[in-house]
Amino acid sequence: MVLFKPTLASEDHFRETFDAALSYFVGDNDTYPEDKGFAIAPYTNVRWENSGIYSKKCEMALAMGNYYFTTTTGDEIKVEYTFAYVKDSQGKLRIIAHKSALPYSPG
Numbered sequence: 001m002v003l004f005k006p007t008l009a010s011e012d013h014f015r016e017t018f019d020a021a022l023s024y025f026v027g028d029n030d031t032y033p034e035d036k037g038f039a040i041a042p043y044t045n046v047r048w049e050n051s052g053i054y055s056k057k058c059e060m061a062l063a064m065g066n067y068y069f070t071t072t073t074g075d076e077i078k079v080e081y082t083f084a085y086v087k088d089s090q091g092k093l094r095i096i097a098h099k100s101a102l103p104y105s106p107g
Contacts, residue, residue, distance in 0.1 A: 009035075080103055084096050
């Protein structure tokens with residue numbers, strides 16, 4: 001089971017299968033025509049600006065802040081994020097929740 005909310009989806013807001021989530025990142029899926037392939041977009045850089053990180057006894061960690069994607073023209077696109085992590089049975093960090101959003105723009 002997958003629970004995924006694509007940041008730039010306006011038609012199919014939630015994805016509950018691997019193929020549905022994968023479509024957002026690589027596109028070319030007739031079931032989700034709005035997906036253009038976020039992971040293969042021509043960004044030249046991404047930088048992270050953490051607002052804060054919180055960890056509770058290393059059982060779970062939360063991080064939030066902004067990331068900035070640089071386009072091929074040099075413009076930056078600001079996106080707000082929140083990630084939640086836990087350690088799996090091998091002690092590796094795994095993302096269990098993620099939320100990205102374009103910043104609020106009044107009017």
